[in-house]
Amino acid sequence: MSIIKKLEDSIWAKVILAVIVVVxxxxxxxxxENKHEESQIDKQTAGKTIRETSYAEAVPEDDSILQVFKNTYPTAEVLLACREDVTDDGLDDLVVICKMEEGNRTIVVTDKGDSTNYDFSDPIAAPVENQKIQFKNIDKEGEIEIIITGEKKGAVGYAIYxxxxxxxxxxxxxGMEDCC
Incomplete structure (x- = not known):
């Protein structure tokens, strides 16, 4: 009986051990799997956050410089307007992408130094769709560069000003010639 008892104990021990290993x-x-999924979600979220926050924020409709622009160009349809000190004088300027009779244009409104009077750049071609503005001090000196991106019928372009x-x-x- 002791051999049969040992065999039974051994089989049950093996079954129990196998069940424990499987569990x-x-x-x-x-x-x-959960850690991998969380890692993938974190990477996707981080990528979206970086892309979403890298573009300049549009000014509200009641922005004072935007109102000056609208008074100067009453027939222009403002598509995007963003503030930044692009002249390195300590005063906010306004970069406006708008629709005009001759097509979409970018105009930079710069402060003359009193936050009341402004100069307007000559209108330059601007993307037709999905316009975005970024401000970056690429060379780490003086003026901040203006990066305009957009597209036209799927053709993407950008320019640094x-x-x-x-x-x-x-x-x-x-690619700006293809998206303007």
Missing amino acids: IAFAARSVL RMIDGQPVDLFGE
Whole structure:
């Protein structure tokens, strides 16, 4: 009887051990899958956050410089307007992308120094759809560069401008001729 007893104990011990191993394996797999899913979600969220926050925020409709722009160009339809000190004088300026008779244009409204009077740049071509504005101090000196991006019928383009003598000067760009 002792041999049969040992065999039974051994089989049950093996079955119990096998069940324990399977349960541990499933638990470990579940934990690892959850961690992987959380990691993927964190990466996706981080990517979206970076993209969403890298563009300049549009000014509200009652913005004082925007009102000056609208009084100067009453027939222009403002598509996007964002504030930033693009002339490095400590005063906010306004970059406006608008629809005019001749097409979409970008106009930079710069403060003359008293926060009451403003100069207007010459209108330059602007993207037709999905316009976005970014402000970056690319060279870490002086004026902040203006990056305009957008598209037209799926053709994407961008240009980098710097204000020089009251006018936005195209420093570098790609595809703007296809999206303006």
